[in-house]
Amino acid sequence: MAVQVRVAVIGSGFGGLGAAVRLRREGVTDFVVLERADAVGGTWRDNTYPGCACDVPSHLYSFSFAPNPGWPRNFSGQPHIRAYLEHVTDAYGLRPHVRFNSEVLGARWDADGLRWELETASGTYLADVVVSATGPLADPKLPDIPGLSSFPGPVFHSSRWDHGVELRGKRVAVVGTGASAIQIVPSIQPEVGRLTLFQRTPPWVLPRADRRITAPERWLHGRIPATRALRRGVLWGIRELQTGAFTKKPERLGLIEALARAHLRRGVPDPELRARLLPDYRIGCKRILLSNDYYPALTRPNVDVVTSGLAEVRGSTLVAADGTTAEADVLVLGTGFRVTDMPIADRVRGADGRTLAETWKDGMAALRGSSAAGFPNFLFVIGPNTGLGNSSMILIIEAQLNYMADFLRQLDLLGGRAALDARPSAVNAWNRVLQRRMARTVWNTGGCDSWYLDAEGRNTVVWPGTTSEFRRVTRRVDLQEYQLLRPERTTATATGAAR
Numbered sequence: 001m002a003v004q005v006r007v008a009v010i011g012s013g014f015g016g017l018g019a020a021v022r023l024r025r026e027g028v029t030d031f032v033v034l035e036r037a038d039a040v041g042g043t044w045r046d047n048t049y050p051g052c053a054c055d056v057p058s059h060l061y062s063f064s065f066a067p068n069p070g071w072p073r074n075f076s077g078q079p080h081i082r083a084y085l086e087h088v089t090d091a092y093g094l095r096p097h098v099r100f101n102s103e104v105l106g107a108r109w110d111a112d113g114l115r116w117e118l119e120t121a122s123g124t125y126l127a128d129v130v131v132s133a134t135g136p137l138a139d140p141k142l143p144d145i146p147g148l149s150s151f152p153g154p155v156f157h158s159s160r161w162d163h164g165v166e167l168r169g170k171r172v173a174v175v176g177t178g179a180s181a182i183q184i185v186p187s188i189q190p191e192v193g194r195l196t197l198f199q200r201t202p203p204w205v206l207p208r209a210d211r212r213i214t215a216p217e218r219w220l221h222g223r224i225p226a227t228r229a230l231r232r233g234v235l236w237g238i239r240e241l242q243t244g245a246f247t248k249k250p251e252r253l254g255l256i257e258a259l260a261r262a263h264l265r266r267g268v269p270d271p272e273l274r275a276r277l278l279p280d281y282r283i284g285c286k287r288i289l290l291s292n293d294y295y296p297a298l299t300r301p302n303v304d305v306v307t308s309g310l311a312e313v314r315g316s317t318l319v320a321a322d323g324t325t326a327e328a329d330v331l332v333l334g335t336g337f338r339v340t341d342m343p344i345a346d347r348v349r350g351a352d353g354r355t356l357a358e359t360w361k362d363g364m365a366a367l368r369g370s371s372a373a374g375f376p377n378f379l380f381v382i383g384p385n386t387g388l389g390n391s392s393m394i395l396i397i398e399a400q401l402n403y404m405a406d407f408l409r410q411l412d413l414l415g416g417r418a419a420l421d422a423r424p425s426a427v428n429a430w431n432r433v434l435q436r437r438m439a440r441t442v443w444n445t446g447g448c449d450s451w452y453l454d455a456e457g458r459n460t461v462v463w464p465g466t467t468s469e470f471r472r473v474t475r476r477v478d479l480q481e482y483q484l485l486r487p488e489r490t491t492a493t494a495t496g497a498a499r
């Protein structure tokens with residue numbers, strides 16, 4: 001028997017849990033959170049690799065409505081962030097809504113019933129509205145390397161760390177130099193026998209202003225909320241001010257680039273190794289990474305940096321694209337996530353019977369990052385072009401939850417059974433302006449190939465503005481941008497007149 005609900009949220013990371021809190025605040029209690037795993041936390045449940053921590057300070061990388069005066073460090077580690085999300089789940093009474101082991105296998109729009117039919121691993125749900133918070137970095141991207149299956153030892157992705165594998169004294173190869181790899185390398189280097197890093201492109205790395213948050217600070221934040229708010233406000237404000245350099249005037253990033261060069265010089269005295277670690281693209285084009293121990297780790301005698309991607313595996317011999325070979329016992333894939341081809345898009349079938357992936361064959365696009373044409377009453381949290389290069393994704397999530405709340409309010413005001421479907425013209429207009437602005441950004445002009453770009457080189461991942469602008473443009477649903485659908489299949493403009 002299908003279970004009927006007003007709202008089905010998919011995913012229980014920051015996005016899904018935030019949606020659940022917001023639904024309850026809006027007085028909506030008839031909802032479920034469908035989660036494929038057996039615990040909440042998303043990113044912070046799955047990523048348990050050594051050294052895993054956030055790279056936006058914790059006081060900004062947390063919900064504004066659930067401040068945590070007790071963050072132990074500027075950049076808290078995964079166990080603390082996961083514990084925070086578990087705490088939010090209980091403190092806001094979300095647990096009764098969460099359905100674990102309920103992977104959404106398919107979602108189909110029922111045009112007659114004006115609702116979504118969701119097939120999950122734990123049964124069928126019928127929902128008036130779906131909020132998809134499946135995460136931009138939730139599904140590992142596994143490289144298609146010839147011979148990979150011939151590797152005799154353990155192979156695992158950074159986000160699926162196998163803690164049963166003993167690394168002490170082993171020859172470990174790490175593939176990739178992204179945000180996860182640069183946390184992993186210095187954490188495992190002291191204990192492994194030999195570490196080989198396969199670097200296709202060197203990242204720009206800046207010092208990490210990390211430190212313990214002292215007991216008096218924590219006391220103050222607990223007793224005087226204004227101090228917490230001030231701290232968050234400063235962290236946010238600095239990042240807002242930086243945004244223009246990324247989005248409009250990449251040449252202004254020169255100063256930051258000079259800082260990164262100095263950081264490299266300090267960390268790597270050997271000019272030959274330093275040359276191999278120096279990026280040849282503008283800073284900011286790829287995500288800027290923060291670390292104080294990555295460069296020093298690479299100078300240790302048990303580390304080899306191969307400046308070429310892994311191209312082939314022949315048993316325990318790893319062969320780089322430039323022909324360099326290395327022997328390894330364990331292979332760690334820090335190869336990133338399926339960002340521009342998110343798996344949920346293959347599973348959601350809209351009003352015209354096409355999947356989201358088919359609709360997006362020319363690139364992901366959604367009105368205000370939130371709704372795609374032909375997918376009525378279906379909202380994204382962290383949808384297309386909502387990613388950030390330099391600030392906290394929680395700011396984006398909370399803005400999208402404002403939009404979700406207004407969407408539900410508008411449906412209530414319309415009364416009766418109703419659905420709102422983004423007009424293709426509105427989605428196109430939104431996307432045109434966005435892509436025009438994108439053309440000037442460092443992500444598109446900086447001369448790098450990054451995970452922000454899809455197979456065609458389009459940037460469908462990042463938001464080319466400040467977080468305050470995003471908040472402003474997602475504050476309200478503009479009904480002019482939607483078609484109103486009614487059960488008898490009459491189509492009306494969302495503002496009233498039947499057509």
Ligand SMILES: Cc1cc2nc3c(=O)[nH]c(=O)nc-3n(C[C@H](O)[C@H](O)[C@H](O)COP(=O)(O)OP(=O)(O)OC[C@H]3O[C@@H](n4cnc5c(N)ncnc54)[C@H](O)[C@@H]3O)c2cc1C
Nearest residue numbers: 011013014015036042043054055056103104134135138393
């Ligand atoms: C190691 C790491 C560090 C990061 N650090 C930062 C940082 O410092 N600052 C920052 O702003 N961002 C950071 N990010 C980005 C981070 O992903 C976001 O900030 C945020 O956690 C995303 O939350 P989410 O809820 O959208 O997605 P997720 O946390 O990925 O949650 C998605 C959830 O959906 C579930 N799910 C997916 N598909 C289905 C399905 N079909 N059916 C049911 N359930 C499904 C998943 O199991 C998961 O629980 C980091 C990411 C990683 C990987």
